[in-house]
Amino acid sequence: MSAADITAAADRLLARYGYRRMTVDDIAREANVGKGTIYLSFRSKEEVILSVINRHIEATFDLLRKIAAEPRPAAERLEDMLVTRVLDRFERFQPYGESLHEMLAAIRPALLAQREGQLRQEARIFGPVVDELGGERGLARTLLAATNAFLPYYRSTEELGGRARLHREVRSLAKLLVAGLGASRLDQRTLAEAP
Amino acid sequence: MSAADITAAADRLLARYGYRRMTVDDIAREANVGKGTIYLSFRSKEEVILSVINRHIEATFDLLRKIAAEPRPAAERLEDMLVTRVLDRFERFQPYGESLHEMLAAIRPALLAQREGQLRQEARIFGPVVDELGGERGLARTLLAATNAFLPYYRSTEELGGRARLHREVRSLAKLLVAGLGASRLDQRTLAEAP
DNA sequence: ATATGACTAAATAACGATTTCGGTCATTGG
């Protein structure tokens, strides 16, 4: 029951103080539980942080699934999904400010360990919509790779520019990618052969 | 006359020892000049490193210009340019191994300061070829953004996987982007309106 | 002029003393 409470408490503290100056005792106090209680739900402090991050990522995935199921042309849905993938993540991690990178750096190995699984999961959300358009199986992964450079994980918040600029750039890219997907349906052979 | 020699010497040392354990005295010894001589051509150690990096980047730009000028269909040229942009950079920075990131981190501010200019320069190389295909002015920048996630600057060498995998992924993305560009020519309006 | 390397100030490492913090576990109160 308290696992979610602990995660929520850690999230609040992360946004306020950043990773370095958030101790396990702090989390316990903020969540109104004893320190030991945290270790009934999590194996380590790192796992608590990971849980915070994953909650955000899962929330974005939910949004993507919702868009994927909307009754609109697949092209529109796919474009919006790509934009949402980037913008929702941006908005979710914006509050952590520059301390985000300190945090990501601190748990980098664990993050990398699960990144592949998460990409696979995300590809599974995009897959069916890609299917509706032109079909090549691996293209969902390609779409993700193309938009990855806009994620906070890769660029610092300031490098991403303001929300408005990011929105413009990623929208433009999304349109281009969807257009390419549409075209590839007409000309499958060109895309199939990869040296 | 010796500026190039110094840059070359620094490059050799960087690949061998990494950034941290390469002193200005080391560079002077390797280049067979006195330490003071280095400061006749460069304002600081940082500028020497920057010069090493820029030499590589310029070399890649030369390759791109060459491809842009080849007597082939614009679509083929553009696709190869995108692949080359990523793969040539990969091969050039591969030798530095993991010490690359330590180096990039050390001179990050200077790097960021010139990044915008370099992107503009690169966009100017891609621009004409994009024009030949479908034309939208800003799309060159979009193409660069889409392939940025594959550059060593953003991912660690190991995250990029082996050369073969990187090649496959970026080729696939390049084909998709070029296809999209071709399609956008037929349907300009869709791409023009960005919220 | 041009190049140099001894010199200096500043950064970085080394080190031990001290504090902080993640994780455990014997105790407790519901």
Next chain:
DNA sequence: CCAATGACCGAAATCGTTATTTAGTCATAT
């Protein structure tokens, strides 16, 4: 009973200080 706790432990971070290294300068030499 046993889920929850917080005092406790050792490892790791931090600090204050000294020793060493190194980036950058400049008087001198070629």
